[in-house]
Amino acid sequence: MTRILAVANQKGGVGKTTTVINLGASIAVHDKEVLVIDLDPQANATSGLGSEEADVLGIHSFISGENTLEECTVKTEVEGLSLVRGARHLAGTEIELASQDEREYFLAEALSASDLSGYDYVLIDCPPSLGLLTVNALVAADGVILTVQSEYYALEGLSHLMETIRRIKAHWNKKLSIFGVVLTMYDKRLRLSREVEQNADEFLGKTLFRTRIPRNVRLSEAPSFGKPVILYDAFSSGAKSYMSLAREVMGR
Ligand SMILES: Nc1ncnc2c1ncn2[C@@H]1O[C@H](COP(=O)(O)OP(=O)(O)OP(=O)(O)O)[C@@H](O)[C@H]1O
Ligand SMILES: [Mg+2]
Numbered sequence: 445m446t447r448i449l450a451v452a453n454q455k456g457g458v459g460k461t462t463t464v465i466n467l468g469a470s471i472a473v474h475d476k477e478v479l480v481i482d483l484d485p486q487a488n489a490t491s492g493l494g495s496e497e498a499d500v501l502g503i504h505s506f507i508s509g510e511n512t513l514e515e516c517t518v519k520t521e522v523e524g525l526s527l528v529r530g531a532r533h534l535a536g537t538e539i540e541l542a543s544q545d546e547r548e549y550f551l552a553e554a555l556s557a558s559d560l561s562g563y564d565y566v567l568i569d570c571p572p573s574l575g576l577l578t579v580n581a582l583v584a585a586d587g588v589i590l591t592v593q594s595e596y597y598a599l600e601g602l603s604h605l606m607e608t609i610r611r612i613k614a615h616w617n618k619k620l621s622i623f624g625v626v627l628t629m630y631d632k633r634l635r636l637s638r639e640v641e642q643n644a645d646e647f648l649g650k651t652l653f654r655t656r657i658p659r660n661v662r663l664s665e666a667p668s669f670g671k672p673v674i675l676y677d678a679f680s681s682g683a684k685s686y687m688s689l690a691r692e693v694m695g696r
Contacts, residue, residue, distance in 0.1 A: 446560040449567055449623055449693075450581040450588045454608075455601050456572035458593040459628030461488040462663055463689075464569040466682070467589075469672030470690035472524035476564040479517065481506075482530030483551070483581050484571040485538070490529045493520045494670025498529035504537055507550045507580070513558035522672060530569075538576050547576060548616050552584035565693075574608050582609065583616045587623030589693075592644065594630045594637040594656075599647060622651055624696065626689060630656040655689040658682065 451460045451467075464480055472478045482489040487497040495518060498504070505511040506528055517526045541547045551568075560566065568581040582588060588609060592598045606622070613620045625648050631637045644652050657663075660682035666673040673683045 446563050447565050447587070448555065448585045449565065450570055450585040451567060451591060452570040452578055452581065452588050453591050454572060454574045454605060459591040459657065461492060461569050463589065463591050463626060463628065464489050464567050465492045466663070466672050466686035467689055467693065468525055468567050469522045469674050470686045471565055471694060472522050473674065474690065474694065475524070477524050477562055479526045479528065479563045479566045481528045481566060481568045483577050484530055484569050485532050485535040486571065487530035487532060489569040490527065491670065492667035493527050495527060495529050497531045499531065502529035502531050503534055504531055507554050509554060521675060541576050548579050548583045551580040555584050579612065582612045582620060586619055587621050589623050590625045591628050592625055594627050594640045596636060598640055599643055624653045625651050626653045626655065626657060628657040629659045631659050653689060653692050655685055655692055657685045657689065
């Protein structure tokens with residue numbers, strides 16, 4: 445069975461794209477087939493996986509139904525990791541979508557019309573907003589992974605996000621669940637990080653992944669080489685932490 449997971453948080457810069465790229469790569473090296481869908485007009489997952497943004501045959505052609513998933517998918521340097529490329533003009537698509545009926549279902553429909561049987565996991569990278577693109581991702585997904593940066597106010601934004609998820613579940617997608625929450629940019633030497641961790645633990649219980657993603661410079665350098673961190677520095681703490689997260693995800 446293919447598991448479709450959206451990686452979301454309306455807050456910017458909290459490690460969504462880093463998680464999509466590196467969790468995707470770390471699952472793929474366990475002999476799984478993983479598809480990353482770049483649903484963010486910033487197209488950071490696309491460049492971080494070494495691809496150019498797509499004029500045609502990317503996310504736009506896929507959700508508009510012009511082309512099939514197969515036509516819109518490219519391979520990456522990691523065996524087993526494929527990508528539907530993002531594009532800046534997807535921001536325009538979001539505006540086009542806004543005036544159409546059933547606008548919440550475009551991605552869900554495109555995916556259900558596709559043959560996903562070759563994939564174990566589909567990971568969707570969401571933009572930093574709760575706009576239509578993120579709603580489309582949450583309507584298409586079975587589960588959502590929330591990335592939370594270990595800093596002040598992180599949990600306040602989280603309750604708003606969880607409320608949105610509850611609404612989407614009630615109106616559009618009964619099968620949606622919170623698959624897990626991951627603490628990113630964690631620094632155990634900082635009291636603030638430990639406080640956020642403790643609050644997250646109390647608030648989230650088992651939803652919180654045990655793996656913490658540390659602040660690690662290798663994770664921030666790797667995208668400029670168009671590589672996931674396991675191909676850039678497999679022995680870095682960042683690479684090890686995403687491997688550990690991958691095992692947790694596959695075990696859930
Ligand atoms: N664990 C980490 N350690 C160090 N740097 C990190 C880590 N995670 C992410 N970064 C860096 O922080 C910045 C934001 O991360 P990322 O792009 O993954 O966040 P995002 O939530 O996808 O952002 P946006 O909301 O803009 O899409 C990037 O420069 C990234 O390289
Ligand atoms: Mg991003």
